[in-house]
Amino acid sequence: MIRKTIVLLAGLLVTVAVYAAGAQLRTDHPDNYTVRSGDTLWDISARFLVKPWLWPEIWQANPQVRNPHLIYPGDVLNLSFINGPSLRLQPSVHREGDAVPAIPLSELRTFLKDLRVLNSNEVSSAPYVVGLEENRLRGAVGQNIYVRGLQATPGQRWAIVRPSHVFRGFEQDDPGDADSRIFAHELDSNAAMVNAPWREDSRHDGQMGRGQDMGVEVTVIGTAETLRVGDPSTLLLLDSTREIRSGDRVLPIDDAPYDPYFYPHPPKSLAQDSHVIGFADALDAVGSRQVVALSVGAKDGVDNGQTFSIYRPGENIHDDVASNSWRRGVGSRVTLPDEFVGHVMVFRTFDRVSYGLVMDSLRPVHKNDKLAMPE
Template sequence: MIRKIIVLLAGMLVTVAVYAAGAQLRSNHPDSYTVRRGDTLWDISAKFLAKPWLWPEIWQANPQVRNPHLIYPGDVLNLSFINGPRLRLQPSVHREGDAVPAIPLSELKMFLKDMRVMDSNAVRSAPYVVGLEESRLRGAVGQNLYVRGLQGAPGQRWAIVRPTHVFRGFNQDDPADADLVGHELDSNAAMVNAPWDENSRRDGHYGRGDDLGVEVSVIGTAETLRMGDPSTLLLLDSTMEIRSGDRVLPVDDTPYDAFYYPHPPKSIPAHAKVIGFADALDAAGSRQVVMLSVGAKDGVDNGQTFSVFEPGETIHDDVASNSWNRGVGKTVKLPDEYVGHVMVFRTFDRVSYGLIMDSLRPVHIGGRLTMPE
């Protein structure tokens, strides 16, 4: 077995041999690379390794490396071939800025802090804004909000949220259900009797399929002034105008992961698919966020890495049909096509957020998740 050597210890140059089963070098790897601001560990590993998600396997095999996230802009990685391939880190003399992350956390803070996927019943039963100061239609910072169903005490702070998507599963064996996955919610969804209305309709049915959860976005924070029915809250800050029907939830102060270690899943449920986009309409590409139909209840955790395959098209087989008329008769389904890798960075019970790490072509809703080989 080929032994590889990797050095990643801040302030000194150390060489340690490790087993690197499966972590083959790329055929077009560089001999050296200078780390740049904006790089991620995945980007750097992909320049040297055919399977960039295996970088933690190499680094964690080195007892000298206490923290694999010790590469900084200006550091130089050199590849030598003395007694086999060796990757060495030459730290820059004056390190400035932050260490290189596994994924661009600064670009994902909205999804780590301001977005949640919750059980739909929990959202429906949550306290809600019933009115605003001076009977206004919209609320702004510094104004009072009147909330029903609130349990708490004066001085307590709350998050004001608005539902944005509803995620539903579908029947794998029913082609008619194949596109019933992630639906956007009506932008005017702020009714007292119902927190949202789905605007995706098919064959006279709304929201067909298993309920996987409702995504809500934090749009403001408020503080309780007086308890009652309704209670009075002071709006402290907001990213948009608050309106009647917005839900009120406890502030989530849970810290998010600072480090991510890519790793393959132990198993993949048959229903594991891409079900939605965060900032795309028809397709998503590298460094964009997608929603996945698997979550913590399926054994998914942060760092799990999947390959994404697009379903193959079904086309007519004119030869097998033995007909002069093209496009009729027998059909054949083409193989699924690999399109890219996605890594999970936040999980909920039945849904996860993933970041597309690399892609050969656009990722569409319905893309199938497989082992990252």
């Protein structure tokens, strides 16, 4: 028993040493930091860690911090260099507000509660809005909507959703081929509700309709309550973020759509050719604290909290000197190094796709930017 204890303690010491080596303190770290309302764990750790995503290791090396999620405004974090970097937490006597989250979940409501990725068949075969009260073209809160294909009971509540993107995967035979990727194809907002297979918007991508269907992204745009069952059933529209149209789909309400807490951490491995495939609230590029869709998901080992580095692929250019010519397309070419863009933290995962929040960025994030281990 004593020997087992000694071995266990030795293992813990080695683990703490590894944590201390990996989670290096910044040279300009503060000696003390008082947690304030509005802070996030990422913001706090970025103040004193070279690698903010390694903050759980610091906490795990300090057993007096029993739960790193239960840190509140008013708590004081003390840093010291006694036998390596260490952290001490002095809880405040009077705590105000909620525990500090890893990232600002309050700013992500739309992407946490109102966004889903489902199998295409699930969406295309789901009950749908067939008509609106008084034969109107658009539905508003307080009006009746009529839904076909719904198996419901009076009083049951439902989510009204609208397809927004379809994810398509292409063969991986040639890693250098642009078709060996997952693409997010925007759906034509005027036809997406009716057409299945979905009509993809030709303005943004020349590959629409091709490749393997990897799922459909739908946005929750309202909730409704069943008033009368039948075919069609009558539902009362309780709330909405957009006007409801014929063709919008009706799905069960997801009562627990996301994890309230998670640990930022590096991935154990990274699938080849992982990259940014789309944006949730932009067309061309995004920056810090905006949401991106990634080409990896739960089936690739991705879970909430995983943090990646983002790199802009180096451009392949003509080498004028090596070619001894300024003529483009003739002679030697060279690919420039990839350029670091920033970090992204995953906050919601699906089978083949995940969504992440850009935590920091030196330059804009574009589609097809690469994901890498966060070093």
